[in-house]
Amino acid sequence: MSELEKMEAELVQLTKQLAEFLSLAPTERSIPGFAKIWRPISRYRVQLRTALQDHGSILSDPRYRDAKGSEIQQRVGYNAAHTRLRLWPRIEDMVNRQITPEAKHLMPQPTEYMDGAHNRFVNHIYAALHTLALPSAEAMLNLISDAHPDIALPATHFEALVHAAYRICLAQGRTTPPRFLDVGCGGGTKIWAALPYFPDASGLENNPTQVQVGAAAMAKLNAPAGCIMEADARRFFDYSSYDVIYFYQPLKDLDGLREMEDQILEQARPGTILIAPYAAFSAAEGDLRCSRIAPSIYVAGLAPSQTEKLCARAEMIGTDAPEHSNSFDAALGYWRPVVDASRRNGYTL
Template identity: 35%
Template sequence: MQPDLPNLTRICQAEEAALREIFEDIAAAFAPPFDTKIRAQITTLLALAEPHRHALQRAHSFHLQSPALRALPMHALERQYFDAILRHLRLYPTAVTRLQTALRHRLPLFPPPPKPYGPEAQTLALHSRTWDRMHAHLSPHAPNLYHDTPGHHGDLPYPSTDFLRYAMAARRICLAMDKHTPAFLDVGCGIGLKVFQAAELFAQTDGLEYEPGHAATGQAMMQRGGWPEARIFHADALSFERYGDYDVLYVYKPMYGAALEQMEARLIGQARPGTLLIAPYTDFTTRFETLGCTRIEGFLYSIRPPKSLPATLKRATHVGFALPARPKNGYTEDGFLAPVHLALRRWGHGD
């Protein structure tokens, strides 16, 4: 005999509660590195969830045959409740697949480069070229090698696709260090296009710029572009006092000669141990060791790294590449899947 609508609702609520409890346990266990013990624990919990999922599907299918439910208008709470169950059931396979994929596969800190002259490589080259043209268009002054102030470079663009490779790796390392709200600073940010990009990756993004016109242009762009919390402020890198407030520092030749070495020493001296530094210029490759830095890969360094750095880098290979979730409709309506969705997003494996 088919249960009536109130009984059907109670059955669904009970199965949802059981599923949510299981997924809360999965979310509590889901933290890298995903060793054999964690994989076995989550696999067992997923197996426990399957009978409840089938029971919920069966109960939901009964509601389709309910004359009482079919007679309800679309905005009725009872109809909306069963529609929500269907949405959650449809999300279920994807959530489980993402869990299993994250548990099984380690991801390199840097993805392998695309084949030269292939479509992906040319797409990335076009992306960087377009951003360079945008930089030239937005800048109050034409990009130039030397500033009027001795020792200072002008506003020089660095290829945006290369920057993003390092920035995404830095974010994954921050997560591996359990820094889930990392702060980023671009030292000598010009008009702030790198700050604009970094705002997609880091909880706090700031830019420090010596030229007041560039700083004003950059701050206006942050406001118009939807990043009112991002800050670009006019300051001198040689007298800045707050390098220690940040988890990731990015420097691309804001100065040259003795001024650059003075700035590097100041920045590294103030930075907290383990701070990540992206410094994509060859001068720094000749002196990073004497300044107390360790190269992670390419132009990515750790300042006075702790002994746990190798373990942290290994843990970072279990962190995903997914961008941080931005608020949008539906994230609070994941139902019994909410705990595992939040856990996936926390470790870079969500949507």
């Protein structure tokens, strides 16, 4: 084992302690507690830099290369060690933000996600994507009469909702990746938009023409195969398989809408997050089957007092958007426990 490898192996033990510290409830974390763990870690920084320089010179020596595997392998390992060293300031910043975090509301004010040039630009682009995934006007003549055809929730409003749902999922400490469902998904563009937060996302739609056009659009985007299911939301019997259920008033007819809402509320498992961004949602108030955690967001099967506690925990979760990169993760080495613990707290690099 080289000096570099030895140091990196020692560091893993220390970064595991840091990950344990980050896994404490925010109220139990303290600046002195952090300093005690961080000090021994930071001593390695200069030593690692020196060891990397030495290692770099050894790598240029052909005798060493021949004795220790291919040059490419050696270079890959060396570059990964360099990446880890370069991550140091970003790791420090990410960890610092978690020592004494402040509560942040689950949903921002509507002006924050709807107003301003950037939001308007994103919504303008999204509107085009939505239109491209709709059937032609001719094909739309087949539309089922009580459906709401082409009204899409603006992308920036949707992003605020899924981000809040993601933070709630983190606060729930789920052990498996949450499954997201868009009920009445049209062309599937909200499935696509949900993927960065919920890689296991799908939708159901009862208009066969829309299913066909949407599925073709999703296939072009390389969305998960079969992510649009053809089904009637009022007669769908698998709502209990999902952890986050989004429904944006797919039916015009209020009786049909109630039927769909009842199916969802009766089947959803306790703790399921329901996103219902419309005024006519029948369970918005005083329905024992769910309680409101944030504007347009509800939790199934929880009493209001339990939802309040969950909300307090979720508001302490960081607001960084999740990141998924297998190649980046593979190079994290001794930082991996810290990055994983931070992701569970809602913080990323």
